Amino acid sequence: MDGDYLQPGNQRSAIVRWLLYSLATSGLCLLMNQMPALTLLLAIAWGVLIILAGIFMKPWSLLIMGLINGLALFWQTGWAGVVYYAAFWGMAAYVMALLVSRGLNYYRVRTWGIAAAIVSISLFLLVMYLSQGSIGINEMETGLNQMFGENLKAYESAGLLDLYAQQGISKQQLITTFQGVAHGLARHLPAIYYLQGIVAVFFMLLIASNLSLRRKLERLIRRPYKMEMMPWPLAWVVITGLSFWLWGYGQKNSYYYLGSNILTVMVPLACYYGLAALTFKLGEMQTSPRRWVITILIIVSVVFLPSAIIFLALSGLFDSLLDFRKLRMGREEKK
Numbered sequence: 001m002d003g004d005y006l007q008p009g010n011q012r013s014a015i016v017r018w019l020l021y022s023l024a025t026s027g028l029c030l031l032m033n034q035m036p037a038l039t040l041l042l043a044i045a046w047g048v049l050i051i052l053a054g055i056f057m058k059p060w061s062l063l064i065m066g067l068i069n070g071l072a073l074f075w076q077t078g079w080a081g082v083v084y085y086a087a088f089w090g091m092a093a094y095v096m097a098l099l100v101s102r103g104l105n106y107y108r109v110r111t112w113g114i115a116a117a118i119v120s121i122s123l124f125l126l127v128m129y130l131s132q133g134s135i136g137i138n139e140m141e142t143g144l145n146q147m148f149g150e151n152l153k154a155y156e157s158a159g160l161l162d163l164y165a166q167q168g169i170s171k172q173q174l175i176t177t178f179q180g181v182a183h184g185l186a187r188h189l190p191a192i193y194y195l196q197g198i199v200a201v202f203f204m205l206l207i208a209s210n211l212s213l214r215r216k217l218e219r220l221i222r223r224p225y226k227m228e229m230m231p232w233p234l235a236w237v238v239i240t241g242l243s244f245w246l247w248g249y250g251q252k253n254s255y256y257y258l259g260s261n262i263l264t265v266m267v268p269l270a271c272y273y274g275l276a277a278l279t280f281k282l283g284e285m286q287t288s289p290r291r292w293v294i295t296i297l298i299i300v301s302v303v304f305l306p307s308a309i310i311f312l313a314l315s316g317l318f319d320s321l322l323d324f325r326k327l328r329m330g331r332e333e334k335k
Contacts, residue, residue, distance in 0.1 A: 014057075017056055017057075021052075021057070022065045022068050025050060026072040029073050030072055032085065033076045044200050044203045044204055044207070047208075050066075050094060051097050051100055051204055053097055054096070054098060055101070069090065070090075073086075087124035088124070088197050089197065089200050092114070092204075095113055095116040096109050103219075105220075106220045107222070109205060110202070111231070113201040113205060114201050117200070117201050124193075136189060137186045140185075140186040144182035148178045148182065152171075188260065188264050191262075191264035194265045198265070209222055225279065227280070227327060229319060229323070229325070230273035230317070230320035234270075235317050235320040237262065237266055238317055241258075241266055242259065242263060244259030244262065245259030245260050245262075269316075270314075273316035273320065274312035275312055277315050277324065277325060278315060
């Protein structure tokens with residue numbers, strides 16, 4: 001264990017450290033409300049400090065610090081702000097910090113952090129739906145259409161619509177196209193919510209791991225990125241999402257949007273692990289051909305970005321199911 005609170009005679013140092021972490025995390029809580037454009041970045045920094053605090057503090061110290069953070073948010077935002085910030089970032093960060101304080105490894109902490117984010121965001125959406133009758137989908141669609149209407153007036157006054165007309169695109173076609181985009185984007189709002197939480201968990205823990213390793217603390221040690229593999233249950237989540245998407249594709253019904261929301265969340269995760277698998281395979285090549293292959297892959301990815309995303313996602317998916325790199329087999333042999 002690395003925490004100073006475990007060493008006799010260091011109680012004063014532990015108290016000072018607790019005060020510093022409490023003040024820093026509470027200050028970030030206040031900044032998140034004051035600087036909404038930087039909320040996600042500040043939330044990640046907040047989570048990093050909370051996780052680092054978990055290395056040095058006992059669970060009860062973390063819970064008191066969390067209470068102080070909640071009071072700071074309540075002072076500025078009321079209960080609505082406390083629930084919002086806790087649901088999207090705070091709950092996951094404190095779950096990870098508590099697990100770190102108990103000595104769990106990097107990957108178990110990350111798994112439970114993501115699970116905590118999904119559960120807390122789901123509860124937040126459920127409360128919103130029960131209290132307001134929606135989760136903001138219709139409001140988002142209305143807002144996007146209003147924003148487009150304002151931009152359309154600016155384009156019209158600047159004469160840009162005439163350029164579109166010369167290319168055979170009428171004003172009504174632009175309106176219809178954007179309304180379709182706004183309709184689809186708004187119905188993926190749940191996926192956007194979940195992605196915010198999951199991405200924050202990834203970066204909170206990654207940055208906290210880097211900072212702790214720089215201080216030579218034997219916590220949050222992780223494998224090289226090329227050795228990471230998607231947990232096989234997630235592959236079946238992708239398959240389930242794809243099944244719902246195909247089922248409702250013709251009618252664009254609720255099954256279609258359920259599936260597309262699942263895929264919107266899972267495709268970036270699959271790409272993350274697919275890139276790890278690709279990095280592993282490139283590492284097995286000799287230096288000279290590897291440079292050419294990397295150059296070609298970068299060019300192809302830029303020119304055919306959607307195809308590159310599909311390729312990486314499928315690589316992560318099938319590597320999880322078939323274990324192309326034999327990583328799972330190697331771990332079993334070590335046990």
